[in-house]
Amino acid sequence: MKVKEILLSLIVLTLPLLAIGQTKKETAPPIVAGKGIATVSTESGTVRGYIHNGTFTFKGIPYAKAERFMAPSKPDSWTGVRSSMSYGPVCPMDITTTVNDEIEFPFHHDWGYTNENCLSLNVWTPHLTDAKKRPVMVWLHGGGFTGGSSVELPSYDGENLTKKGDVVIVTVNHRLNILGFLDLSAYGEKYKSSANAGLLDLVAALQWVKQNIAQFGGDPGNVTIFGQSGGGGKVTCLMNAPSAKGLFHKAIVQSGSYITNFTERELAQKVSAALLNELHLQPNQIDSLQTISYERLNAAGKKALRHVSDGMKAEGLPAFGLGWGPIHDGNFLPYQPTEPAAMALSKDIPLLVGSTKNEFTPFVPGTRDITMDGAKANLQKKYGDKTEAYLAAVKKAYPETVKPSDYIDIDFNFRPLTVRQANGKAVPGAAPVYMYLFTWQSPVLDGAYKAMHCMEIPFVFDNISRCEEMTGGGQEAHILADKMSRAWIAFARTGNPNHKGLPNWPQYTSENGATMILDNVNQMKNNPDKELLQIATGKSL
Template sequence: MKKKTSIILSLLLMSLSPMLSFSQKKTVTAAPIIANSSTGVVQTEFGKVRGYVHKGIYTYKGIPYAVSERFMPPSKPKAWEGVRSSMTYGPVCPMDATTSVNDVIEFAFNHNWGYTNESCQSLNVWSSGINDQKKRPVMVWLHGGGFTAGSSIELPSYDGENLSKKGDVVVVSLNHRLNILGFCDLSAYGDKYKYSANVGIMDLEAALHWLKANIANFGGDPNNVTIFGQSGGGAKVTTLMYAPSAKGFFQKAIVQSGSYRTSFLEKEDAQKVSAALLEELGLQPSQVDSLQKIPYDVLNAAGKRAQQKVQAKMKAEGKAFVGGGLGWGPSHDGNYLPYQQVDPAGIEISKNIPLLIGSTKNEFMASLINPAIRNFSTDEAKAFLQKKYGDKTEAYLKAVEKAYPNTTKPSDLIDIDVSTFRPGAVKQANMKATADAAPVYMYMFTWQSPIMDGMYKAIHCIEIPFVFDNIARCEEMTGGGSSAYALSNKISQAWINFAKSGNPNHKGLPTWQKYSAENGATMILDNECVQKFHHDKDLLEITAGK
């Protein structure tokens, strides 16, 4: 009996042994995040910094690249002892506080407003390797928000981890001085303030200087730097292309929906604003130094009133405005920015910089401002257009059909960007694309978001998650569907290839031809990517000046 029982137990154990063995095995996988006192330590010229590793990507946040007094050019930060923890984002530049949002629009954007401090000059780095002597292309992201707002953490699409991982590139983003802190021209009040009109752009250059000296230890190639940005960030890219002192600190440039300023503010007008600012605050020119200690909220409010007064006078005199109104931004000061954008000498500075440039189909569409347009019938849409284009309406409709044959909704006839970013991109590309200059590549992002019954279309900022390979982080805007991932794979690879070689072509796209004013070559980025030539020439000619 005992022998029989023993045999039964042996058979039972044998049958269970695979299960027991399986239950005891442990699947060894890399930790999704590694953060400790010794991981990710990198030497910089100012001291050591420590980041962390997330999904195989070394991540650093809030590293100071410069310091400055208010209205003064940036200078190098002070060195520190020991290892500086650099694991959370630094402060953003003070700006108008956000007190309310449009719920349905904010759902798509999902902003992170951060925290503010005038000492905001810090940067963030993502890299797949550090201290390894490898020379990875460096992609430096300049955030949007015009020249008055925004930050490197404003949108979830700005996170550089996925782009760094996909392309084995070093991604950098940064914060810098904005609005009155970055662009108040006080040069009329002494040599001390000689550069005050453009210190916000000088911050960007200071970051490029930091990269030149330090990015090699983060696995990057200091001699292969691409600056890229969207909206205000794209305009910042353009501005750096006209700054003689920034020459040599970047080798390629990408402007995304950023060609909305065709000139810099003239020094004469910038100085009128600063004079009005002193009047608003009850200060004499001899008291200009008092501006350095006035609380930001008081200074900012007075600056707005000053701009409104000067704008009213300029309007009465029939003067045009840069970017549609008198706002803070870079000015043609004769020092840091010695040339206007149409000046051949200014264009010559970045002559050898390859440029990738484009915009989205819908940008700031009318149906966002007036939701009733979303449900327009065809007749209502035509009546709306008739008020704007008069006897050119039928020609406009035919031009839309030619340029964008997939336009189906009546509101789509109205929502195409034909007045700001697209014509601005064409003008900028035409100036840059000369026979003896570095190549220019043009794109148009037309993919339509399916979220909220398609109300977002190809909205301003929608291409950013595709560029950064961040579809999953931005599902509220992209929908997170298979078509979004497929297009993101194509777009992010094109941006990576451009950063590596100055050419965005890869096997996932049709041949992307160089742009010229003669061929109008534009890559349409959609579910089906297509190379077209002067696809919207008729449309832009009809709408010019409207």
């Protein structure tokens, strides 16, 4: 036998023996949970979460406790290890019992389970305590000030954003509607904090973050609050709250710039008086409100709001939008948002603010399949002899406009208010403001959803795969999500959203109107829709 053949034979015989002597490298399973896994000490006690695909995940951690209409206080401490592996309860609210099938399809709501003891939060982190301090991003959910929760939409899951940016994500549940915003201060010192109890909860959550987040690998000195719709409104409220100053360092408002003033205390107290009347209670029976069922309280509260609203209309006073929300109570919210003292509170807070191109307009009946003649007739009723100028302004602002519906379903509610908030914040000597406009059009259901309200959230959280019903889950969506999530992460880290994947994003001023257009092609434009907004709103912004 030749030498070469002998060597080849030895190799063939030896390989199986080598394989026997080697151990196959095992990969970690997607879920790692059990004793001693993802265990963290907090001020109140030790919590145990789990690890999912390498991300440490904790859910339902109590950050405070509160009696009905009372200010929150620190949660009860516990001994041993508290399991924190599933979401906590959500605030009681009006849960829908019927849905519009096509509208519900992209949202995939999870209504959770309700309990008034709902002050809990959730944390996602790449690593637990180590030498590295990571930016912390605290998400405030939408739903106005009456509904929603940290678990309501699949886009709220923080795992992908945590992985993408080496940041710590926190999402929060708090008191809403009549439980969070019923002003009973006229009935004694006991209820002095009732007017904005739901916002006091958020301050308590931020205090928890300050005191505990280092144990989860986060930097309490670099906290960004961000929220969409009602969550964006809550961000605005906290920017106006002296007790929240120092608890966060950057702010992001997504389609939530609608808080231009807080309900005056006098009006809020009329609602409370009407509530007592609905329940046939005297002022000296005010403590009864703490024990009646939520269902009865909620029903009476809605009647009280209608009663006060009807009274205002009868007096010729504006009553549109009267509902549960932030109250100018002189204490938690001592100023109206436009007062110089209020603006000074957030002067040093960088702001990222924007909205979506279409918001709620895709759901207006009769717009989806409208013809061009129908669109022009629709516009003629609104703009009269300015119709042609309007059509030209749409084409100038959005050169990609093709379908007749594209001319009539542009949002003119959130966008002007976004510009207004940015203009008010972008003053000489203040922290920078950055503006965006999300125009990406979803291909789902023949393009019916467009850039609707909430459409940008899966992109911010890099959760396209979790939200395929909304985004379609295609490559273009994933590419844009990568760019947007990196911008939000960069802003949370430094106060500046710029990164290599986007064109240069300059600071916004009322003069330059610098706006990042977020779409398949990202573009920086100055005052991209100024003429259009002037025609649509009838005023210069």
